[in-house]
Amino acid sequence: MKIVVPIKRVIDHNVRVRPTADGTGVDSASVKMAINPFCEIALEEAVRLKERGLASEVLVVTIGTAAAQEQLRGALAVGADRALLIETERALEPLAVARTLARIVEEERPGLALLGKQAIDSDDNQVGQMLAALLGWPQATFASALELEGAKARVTREVDGGMVTLELALPAVVTADLRLNEPRYARLPDIMKAKKKPIERRALEEMALDLPAQTEVLAVETPTPRQRGVILDSVDALIDKLRNVEKVIP
């Protein structure tokens, strides 16, 4: 069984992001980029399934500029078998990403599409669900455990009130939450080997997909920062403030 893992190149989660000078975007010039952490988790899970003999091939796909080859190389270094870049300069909305991925999935016919639950830049949390809808496949979002048993996947999902277990007939879409696993670091010899592996490239524009833009970003701003408060010297002073100044405790 083949597993497709879509990944996204994002600003590293440790970087303090800023709006661009014109206030309509996020400044990503000369900042550190990385694979979205949730995509890393999805990829790790796919690689483990392959290592356990439950998958035959792991294909990573990203949609983006030529620079995203860096993240695809990283994915090859931790165990992906093939890497595909759908090249475009456009910044696509989640539905357009899902439509593009659906086309790839129709061509590749994997048994599982394993994605991160959200990208930490746009924080949309949509692509996996949209991909499942377009394919007519069942879905399990926010997975913290995944077992494959024949033509079925058993998935534990993290939901607001606790945990839910679902069984999905394959092919299916699963999106990864933080606790699904702990991604490995690439070993130097594997990084060297990954440099030589080919990356398949296709131009998005040649795929003849209809991907209209529906939303426009008018402004990106830094929220008004909270006022830095005061350091108190005793528990008594704290209780006094909370009770008598803020009136948030009886």
Added chain:
Amino acid sequence: MSSLILIEHHDGRVSPACARVVAAARKIGAPIEALVAGYRVDEVAAQAARLDGVSRVLVADDARYADQLAEPLATLLAAHAKRYGYLLAAASTFGKDVLPRAAALAGVGQISEVIEVVDPATFKRPIHAGALVATVRSDAPLKVLSIRATAFESVGEQAPAPIETVEAQGEALGARFVESHREASERPELTAARVVVSGGRGLGSKQNFSLLEGVAGKLDAAIGASRAAVDAGYVPNELQVGQTGKIVAPDLYIAVGISGAMQHLAGMQGAKVIVAINRDEEAPIFQVADYGLVGDLFELLPELERKL
């Protein structure tokens, strides 16, 4: 064009977040209808009909919705969506599961985690873990919006709106509910609590987390946690507050042994008053805290519990 709100419900009760989603829909200004899908949901529909601003409740009562699976729910939603200008749900794990699936079936995008309605086509939403706020405008004929409930005040009650039955539709497509585990807790629910006491890695162990319970008990507070505390196994994951955990907006948030990473702040910065207890005076949490105590939590927490 009217708005349609997908009603979230658990154990026969409308989720408290729905009253806040109605508030967001009222800011849009279009007439508001609600959709209740589930199995034996008369009581849920009756509650939804009393949300102030809802002019009609549609009910799809069928065993196929008993487990609230995204597959049949999204199909049902998408089938009704054509008649509406807006489709809304809370940005809870339930809304996040169903709404994007419905949007894709309806052929439109979704705007996630709306925190402000600027005008009927323009919305604000946090990005990059809340480090930035984007203002986005949608041209889609149907605007699908997930609402960050804590950013809106709940609406009150009204005389019940009319309730109508609609046909059930949609299939599970091979998805099957197996079981659910819910942690029983006597504490108030995290996202609805007026006071939240959260612990981080600084607590050091599962046993030490009981120190928070003492304080939480005195304040009728919910207990929360940082991801580091959850990862270390001190508490179950549904207590995680943050970018990828729960978003809370209590009157009082007490962060104990939490450093204040961006991803944690993303979940609690909406609190009215923030208190931080940390032995490291350089900890970033003090930059957002209204009041700070610098010191050892193992001394400060018992003292706080005693004096409250």
